[in-house]
Each structure stands twice: as C-alpha cells, then as structure tokens.
Amino acid sequence: MSYPRVALLGLGLIASSMFWAMKRAGMDSHVTGYARSQATRDTARRLGLCHEVCDSVAEAVRDADLVVLAVPVGAMGELAEAMAPHLKPGCTVTDVGSVKQAVIDAVRPHLPEGVEFVPAHPMAGTEHSGPDAGFASLYDNRWCLIVPEGASEQATARLEAYWQALGANTERMEVEHHDLVCAVVSHIPHLIAYTMVGVADDLRRVSDQEVIKFSAAGFRDFTRIAASDPTMWRDVFLTNKPATLEILGRFTEELFALQRAIRTGDGQLLFDYFTRTREIRRGILQAGQDTDAPDFGRAAVRK
Numbered sequence: 001m002s003y004p005r006v007a008l009l010g011l012g013l014i015a016s017s018m019f020w021a022m023k024r025a026g027m028d029s030h031v032t033g034y035a036r037s038q039a040t041r042d043t044a045r046r047l048g049l050c051h052e053v054c055d056s057v058a059e060a061v062r063d064a065d066l067v068v069l070a071v072p073v074g075a076m077g078e079l080a081e082a083m084a085p086h087l088k089p090g091c092t093v094t095d096v097g098s099v100k101q102a103v104i105d106a107v108r109p110h111l112p113e114g115v116e117f118v119p120a121h122p123m124a125g126t127e128h129s130g131p132d133a134g135f136a137s138l139y140d141n142r143w144c145l146i147v148p149e150g151a152s153e154q155a156t157a158r159l160e161a162y163w164q165a166l167g168a169n170t171e172r173m174e175v176e177h178h179d180l181v182c183a184v185v186s187h188i189p190h191l192i193a194y195t196m197v198g199v200a201d202d203l204r205r206v207s208d209q210e211v212i213k214f215s216a217a218g219f220r221d222f223t224r225i226a227a228s229d230p231t232m233w234r235d236v237f238l239t240n241k242p243a244t245l246e247i248l249g250r251f252t253e254e255l256f257a258l259q260r261a262i263r264t265g266d267g268q269l270l271f272d273y274f275t276r277t278r279e280i281r282r283g284i285l286q287a288g289q290d291t292d293a294p295d296f297g298r299a300a301v302r303k
C-alpha cells in the first residue's frame, strides 16, 4: 500500500532515487520535494524530480501522509524542528539516515502527538551525491533496514510495503544492533578506504596517476568509496561514535597482530588468518548473498 501524498526533504542521491523508483513502480502518489539550497531546487525542477518542488519545508509537508527525511544525519534534528508545526495530523515520518540512535534522539522530541516515526535505512548507495545522482534501480534487491522503535505495527508494515514496492527487501532491527552492524559492514570500511587513499596520497603517488595506472580492483574500490560525500560521512562518524569506536578498537588490535606477524615472519599466522577470511567470502557467495559478485566468483565456489 502506498501513500497518497509523499514529501521528500533533502533532494540528493537517496531521495531522488526514491522518486524515480516510485515512478517506475507506477505509484500514483503526489510527491512534493524540498531542498535547502535554491540551486538544488532549480536542478530538481529541471530534472522533473518530484511533482512539485517547494521553496519551504512547511509547504512541502503540509498535506503529506509520509514525510521522508533524506538529509545528512547531523541535519535531521534541525529539519524535524522546522517541519514539525506543519505536519498533517496522523501522518508518518521516516528517515533514511545511515545511523539510527542519533537520528531518533534528534527527531522524536520534535514530533507532535499522533505522528508516527518509523526510522529506516536503505543499504544501497553510490559515491555520488546530489539531485542528479539518483536512479530508479538503486534499491533493487537491496536491504532496507526498518527500526520500528515504538511505532505501531500498522505504520511499520505500511512503510515496509512501500520500500518493497521500490524494489528493496526489508528487515526489522533494533536500534543498537543496527548501529553496530552498520559500523561493521559500512562505516569502518569507509574509514579504511579514506585512510588508504590518504596514505597513498601522502606518498604523492595518486596525483601522478601511478597508483591508479597500476592498481588492481582493490585500490580502485578504495578510491571510489573515498570519493563519497564528506558531509554525510563526517556526520556518520560524529553520530555513531560508540559503535564505530568499538569496531575500530577491534580492527586496530587485529591490524597490530598482523603487523607483528609480518615483522616476526610468522607465516603460519598470516596463512591461517587469510584462510579464515577466504572461507567467509565463500560462505557469502554460496548463500547467494552477493548480488554484485561476478560469475567467476560463483564458479570458484562451485569447484
């Protein structure tokens, strides 16, 4: 079941992809959009993004049955405060932020009685941002994590059905677990990519093309990930502090153990470690959980 009127607040990669996916799904919702900068609103109008691009938050949310907060995590609270007085009674508010506890803490206090808040997080994205970065298939076969946290069953199930219509699979998760899982599968991997590209740049080998020219897929993937939006990722680390520090602590412990093994020539430790991690990759492929894996990956598993 869809929503008759949807408001998208923040018209970047995630919101624009939602609009194109809604269009592709043939939803007959009327979609309003709002972005803070005039330039983004102009681009959105030029692209035909949303049925109506509004110049104020108040106008965008006024009649909306579903309001989607799609701005960097650090801007969610301020946006929620600005929109709250203009919400339609009984509407549902959701968000797409990469961190959940901080968003819940920042948004919920502003919401009037009778408005449902159902936080969500599509596990899909690219390194591109802005209104022209979106595309209809972004959510196809990707997970959208739903963190009901006090929302009614009816509002939660309705949002799940909406995301499924956009192409995603949905799974419910508790907030603390969500933030820890995302620190492991997304946040710390991004930090590692940022660090590795920074290290290569310190060696002055990135800008003169040498690293790019000779790099295999590993480093290229790091450069892609490290090109992600700086505002968004700054906010992720500032707001998911406990989980990212926990995982970073474990990561550096392991890294030091590997460093020591290299220094002392402990080949057995390195071999055992790499064997264990290879099994994890094979397990993912065998379970068919990596839809991006090229066929040769699956073939290797079948052997």
Ligand SMILES: NC(=O)C1=CN([C@@H]2O[C@H](COP(=O)(O)OP(=O)(O)OC[C@H]3O[C@@H](n4cnc5c(N)ncnc54)[C@H](O)[C@@H]3O)[C@@H](O)[C@H]2O)C=CC1
Pocket: 009, 010, 011, 012, 013, 014, 015, 034, 035, 036, 037, 040, 070, 071, 072, 073, 075, 078, 079, 096, 097, 098, 099, 121, 122, 123, 124, 125, 126, 127, 128, 129, 130, 131, 133, 229, 232
């Ligand atoms: N990019 C990705 O791969 C993914 C991002 N997310 C989350 O989705 C949210 C949006 O991310 P993207 O669409 O990628 O970002 P984006 O940078 O493409 O778009 C964000 C939009 O919000 C606007 N904005 C920023 N501050 C604002 C404010 N105070 N008031 C109104 N508008 C404001 C920006 O001008 C921009 O139009 C973030 O919370 C991010 O953590 C979730 C999954 C994947």
Ligand SMILES: O=C(O)C(=O)Cc1ccc(O)cc1
Pocket: 097, 098, 122, 123, 124, 125, 126, 127, 186, 225
């Ligand atoms: O582009 C990539 O590799 C991603 O990991 C996309 C992504 C970025 C942030 C999220 O909160 C969820 C997914």
